Amino acid sequence: MSNEVVLSVRNLSVVFHTPDGDVVAVNDVSFDLRSGETLGIVGESGSGKSVTASSILRLNNSSTASTTGSILVSGVDVLSADESEVRRIRGSEVAMIFQDPLSALNPYYTVGKQIAEAYLVHHPEASKADARKVTLEMLKKVGIPNPEKRIDEFPHQFSGGMRQRIVIAIALINNPKVLIADEPTTALDVTVQAQILDLMKDLQVEFNMAIVLITHDLGVIAEAALDVLVMYGGRIVERSTVEALFSEPTHPYAWGLLGAVNSLESSGRGALVTIAGSPPSLIALPPGCSFNPRCSYSSDICRTEIPLLRAVGTQGSVAACHLPEGDILSLGRKAASR
């Protein structure tokens, strides 16, 4: 592990104040990310994965959300930095791409102008001609055919996959250390998704950047991530390498997810493995482990005490589960076998 830590999140909690009560969207989340590595964050809707991502760029509205903990980017705490410092970090240190490339682009400006703008914000000394040159270079890198012509076209003239390439060009124009990708391929067709995942991998090597890849798709995780956080009810319930997640998952929720995906991928017709019930409401989380009402292994302690993350097994995984380690490992291996 010679790569330097470029992002360090410690005890991050985000609470949204709503008329119905406080929503604890993210609860005590900590992780480190090294340059050149990809960290996958997987979870269902409402698990807190997107709010975790937007906190890294301090995008949560401070009047309705309280964010505590620390987020260190190159030694600067994003959460306590002043506004001008945060503005410098956004784009030049940490950049973000979103699920829907159409709504991430301004329909009134050419794509060239939008990419050049991102460059000029962080390079005020550069001339417009310089910016155009850099933009053309970038369009080539993200695989836009015929860039000299397309630089002056508008977003609606591009297909979904090409738009996502434009969004990636904007994100990478300032050579950030960290790229946060929030469901970057969810809105795309599978053949285009494969192209974009390949592109992100190539650019990661070229720019030596770290990627936080948020997705609900375990296939995408298996394809692209090195380490994985599994989130549920705003907390990390498992952290493991991608190999460990798929061979020896250590949390009952991960078992359920894997079971559902595996039984769908295997060609048999029988009933699919499901996780009973639905994800919890973040306003009224169940006491104890938030997964306990849906867990087939829960006991009394699960309904009263929140399990803490602890090391499980020999593959470096940590899990938040009250089950004895031996049970976790044997049940996990069983869940992973197809």
Add this chain to the structure above:
Amino acid sequence: MSSGIALQAIDLVKHFSTGSSGVLGRATNIVQAVDGVSFTLPTGKTLGIVGESGCGKSTLARLVTRLINPSTGSVILDGVDITTMSGKSLREMRRKLQMIFQDPYSSLNPRHSIGQIIGDPMRIQGIVSKTNEKAEVQELMQRVGLNPEHYNRYPHEFSGGQRQRIGIARALSLRPSVIVADEPVSALDVSIQAQILNLLENLQKDLGLSYVFIAHDLSVVRHIADQVAVMYLGKIVEVGDAATLYSSPAHPYTKALMSAVPVANPSLRNSDKRIRLVGDVPSPIDPPSGCRFRTRCWKATDLCAAVEPLLQPDATGRAVACHFPEAGPVSIG
């Protein structure tokens, strides 16, 4: 029912014109959304239709349910041609053919209670009396896994998966024989998807329903479908029984589509078996000559540009529209 064929589409074509109406002599563009699609759905079976955005699968769903009218071609439901039906006979036909939609949020009226949403179709079609309506609705709610006591609740009080159950109960309320489901699970989380797919399969077994199941997710379709049709740019390029089609895809597009799906198994990462298609789907306004897939196909020759390959069924009922189909079983993932 005597024929054993629940639903049949014969050479369906739907062209939309875009831009000005041409009154002022301006040229209009014709979008060839669906261009000559035929299929047969046997009673009690499931036909899966897969394809990427813009391939015409949702337009096809709207055509067979008569939500829009085909430019040419016909739809046969239970042995009766429904293509030109109108008025009373059309309304009666709708009882037999119901639809489930993708988005469980926008497909339910937020101002109607669950009881109304499920009960209205029954009352309008006159298949239950006012006194029996509530009992009937509650029985349906029970059947799809909803708590019958939630009869008076509104859609916003339910989760995505539960709303999709409401949509299914509404479709079932008219006791249809055929259900067309357009991406019924793609808006749901993985763990909930499996619940809804199990429900749909159980209902099919219990009620003898026939499904047209449209999805972009290949593993979902493989699980639920007996027959699968793969669409590309308004045409079916390959059709066959699900097991054969998935174990040995014959059309290059089918093969590429399947190999592009990321498999939830990290040891298969970077495997060389992946086929990476280059470029995007061409515009349906001006599709390529000959085979529509040829611009992205690694096997294309001059023949593909000159002559359109036809969907020719072989002895096993498998059909491939390709001049150079893949031979032999291909292992995927």
